[in-house]
Amino acid sequence: MKSDQLFAKAKKILPGGVNSPVRFYEPYPFFATSALGSKLTTADHQIYLDYCMGYGAMILGHGYSSVIEAVRSQLDKGTLFCVPTESEIKLAEMICQVVPCGEMARLVNTGSEATMHAIRLARAFTKRKGVIKFEGGYHGAHDYVLVKAGSGMASLPASEGTLDEASAHTKVVPYNNPAELERAIEKNRDTACVITEPVLANIGLVLPEKGYLNEVRKITEQNDIILIFDEVVTGFRLALGGASEFFGLMPDLVTFAKALGNGLPIAAIAGKKEIMNKLAPAGSVYQASTFAGNPVSVAAGIATLETLTEAKNTIYPRIAKTCDSIVGGIKDILTRAQLDCTVNSIGSMFQLFFTSERVKDQSGAKKANAKMFRKLFDELLKQDIFIPPSQFETCFLSYAHTEDDADKTIEAYDKAFREIKK
Numbered sequence: 403m404k405s406d407q408l409f410a411k412a413k414k415i416l417p418g419g420v421n422s423p424v425r426f427y428e429p430y431p432f433f434a435t436s437a438l439g440s441k442l443t444t445a446d447h448q449i450y451l452d453y454c455m456g457y458g459a460m461i462l463g464h465g466y467s468s469v470i471e472a473v474r475s476q477l478d479k480g481t482l483f484c485v486p487t488e489s490e491i492k493l494a495e496m497i498c499q500v501v502p503c504g505e506m507a508r509l510v511n512t513g514s515e516a517t518m519h520a521i522r523l524a525r526a527f528t529k530r531k532g533v534i535k536f537e538g539g540y541h542g543a544h545d546y547v548l549v550k551a552g553s554g555m556a557s558l559p560a561s562e563g564t565l566d567e568a569s570a571h572t573k574v575v576p577y578n579n580p581a582e583l584e585r586a587i588e589k590n591r592d593t594a595c596v597i598t599e600p601v602l603a604n605i606g607l608v609l610p611e612k613g614y615l616n617e618v619r620k621i622t623e624q625n626d627i628i629l630i631f632d633e634v635v636t637g638f639r640l641a642l643g644g645a646s647e648f649f650g651l652m653p654d655l656v657t658f659a660k661a662l663g664n665g666l667p668i669a670a671i672a673g674k675k676e677i678m679n680k681l682a683p684a685g686s687v688y689q690a691s692t693f694a695g696n697p698v699s700v701a702a703g704i705a706t707l708e709t710l711t712e713a714k715n716t717i718y719p720r721i722a723k724t725c726d727s728i729v730g731g732i733k734d735i736l737t738r739a740q741l742d743c744t745v746n747s748i749g750s751m752f753q754l755f756f757t758s759e760r761v762k763d764q765s766g767a768k769k770a771n772a773k774m775f776r777k778l779f780d781e782l783l784k785q786d787i788f789i790p791p792s793q794f795e796t797c798f799l800s801y802a803h804t805e806d807d808a809d810k811t812i813e814a815y816d817k818a819f820r821e822i823k824k
């Protein structure tokens with residue numbers, strides 16, 4: 403069956419035809435049948451060069467052999483035990499070895515679960531209630547943080563069904579504005595934690611200004627507030643030790659998901675021992691899950707981190723170089739075409755905004771012309787390039803993306819811009 407037929411069928415049984423809202427775009431999304439390396443194959447027998455890459459999860463590329471082998475081998479041994487395994491210790495040790503503030507880790511399943519419990523931990527540790535997040539920051543779909551959030555929520559006012567009471571203690575301040583953060587803390591002396599994506603990746607890609615994250619660390623430290631880096635996107639991607647390593651910073655808690663399992667569902671909370679030890683059964687903060695430490699996901703996590711650790715001096719510079727080639731190529735074309743666009747990029751991530759202004763926060767991202775972005779998406783798709791369909795997401799490269807892929811991508815952007823200008 404082709405994608406249009408599959409979507410018609412899906413709508414009858416899956417609300418909106420998809421299992422996560424960001425997967426939908428008009429008139430219907432293509433359906434995938436397989437993926438390998440940097441490419442996705444569809445039900446329509448198209449092969450797309452993928453820049454969505456599981457919204458950042460596929461750091462090593464689709465079907466990376468050592469990860470697949472580890473998963474296969476674990477399948478023969480068992481898929482769920484719900485008693486501890488030695489592999490869970492190994493993965494937690496590997497995480498803590500590379501993550502600067504990692505003294506202990508708890509394995510969970512999704513990013514939402516990780517941030518929800520990291521916030522609960524911060525509240526229990528400080529005996530305070532308040533949470534500060536940043537405009538456009540996305541930390542999952544739970545009530546504590548679904549306020550002025552990015553990703554699929556960027557274009558929606560709020561989600562029905564969430565409790566105002568649950569987010570009553572959540573304050574939202576603009577990103578890249580330390581003075582506003584200080585003011586919010588002064589006004590809310592009950593603040594337990596500041597949670598931030600170190601690099602905003604769910605409102606397009608927005609980078610911290612020079613010294614900004616150091617300021618956030620300084621302000622939170624001075625006020626005895628727990629700093630949570632939500633590294634669900636940046637973890638093991640920006641550097642082996644994530645954004646903490648990249649920017650040389652020590653948050654108190656860090657959350658991971660995506661790249662940790664290179665496509666298998668796994669997430670983690672890591673951080674300082676005195677805070678982590680508050681988790682039950684060591685402490686009195688309840689967090690539990692049937693699938694936590696699932697042996698198949700853990701096997702994928704170990705294989706992913708082994709590869710990233712062993713080859714970090716090759717992998718990270720190579721992905722960044724390929725990303726730089728693409729971004730450099732796009733910027734050259736934009737200059738020649740005299741198009742008012744801004745391209746933000748860091749490491750293996752980039753995003754383009756149809757605005758001439760610098761995009762350094764949510765309000766800047768929202769000023770960009772989203773209709774033009776949608777045209778870009780359509781034009782790129784016609785040339786077999788798949789980027790996330792929304793302006794408020796980020797394009798991701800993997801270790802599998804080659805310089806040839808980069809050349810093809812630059813050519814496709816060139817042609818797409820010419821079509822858009824027509």
Ligand SMILES: Cc1ncc(COP(=O)(O)O)c(C=O)c1O
Pocket residue numbers: 457511512513514515517540541542543553599604632633634635659660
């Ligand atoms: C920064 C960030 N935090 C948390 C989440 C939620 O993760 P999950 O979708 O695994 O629940 C996401 C998902 O995109 C994310 O980008």
